[in-house]
Amino acid sequence: MIIDGKQAAAQLRVAIAQGVTALKESKGITPSLTVVLVGEDPASQVYVRNKAKQTTEVGMISNEIRLPVSCSQAELLSQLSSLNNDPSVHGILVQLPLPKHIDESVVISAIRPEKDVDGFHAMNSGRLLNGESGALVPCTPQGCIILAKQHLGDDLSGKHAVVIGRSNIVGKPVALLLLQENCTVTIAHSRTKNLAQVCQQADILIAAVGRAEFVQADWVKKGATVIDVGINRIEDAVTGKMKLVGDVDYAAVSDVCGAITPVPGGVGPMTIACLLKNTLEAAKLYG
Incomplete structure (x- = not known):
């Protein structure tokens, strides 16, 4: 199954527009x-x-x-x-x-x-870490959770999530959001030993390393949900033209996983939609 980020973002923007109208009126x-x-x-x-x-x-x-x-x-x-x-x-x-x-x-x-x-300020990062209300959460991690739920449903409890990447922008905050969803979370990174074996344990695999087509099919458990955050520009071997690919070998992994986000058209559209969501939240909380 392809998880359609464009469609999910369009649905979120409809809800945001309704929220904007309600805030104006109230x-x-x-x-x-x-x-x-x-x-x-x-x-x-x-x-x-x-x-x-x-x-x-x-x-x-x-x-x-x-x-x-x-x-x-x-x-x-x-x-x-x-x-x-x-x-x-x-x-x-x-x-x-x-x-x-x-x-x-x-x-x-x-x-x-x-x-x-x-959602990058240390105050918002601390609120996210503590699970406090009022935190403005980084946009791409929010989008990852929404897309995972689109396939798996709203209850992610008990799922083993593996996050490849430990950046402050994606890796760490998405791991915290997954913990809030009652997932068991593993954060993997450049120093992780036996990375392929670690990834094979994942019910939810989130790739955010910035390395083109890094994640291979034999790293992915059959039926897993794969969220590809990567945006990498590489040369097409056939046409010689530049193209965008993710951190996951999409063609190969698609044959193994249960669902996957494409690049482009996956996490990217959700990032902007979640930015609008944060702006609406900021206006409601602090406007």
């Missing part, structure tokens, strides 16, 4: 998202355009601030301070990656936690 608040883009990275510009389009489609206010690649860290922090203090701004997102002369961790820490719709 409190007179229109959720507002401001995206800050530093430099002219082509991929980042595409992401920002997609985010802006979908933000307005669900009835939110979309704002964009573009700064030159020569922008200093102090100038960026000053811009974030203004947004932090603007009550009409409910969500702030700084598009990553940033130019090398800017410290991403300093920038992330400068965003007020209640406006941190990426």
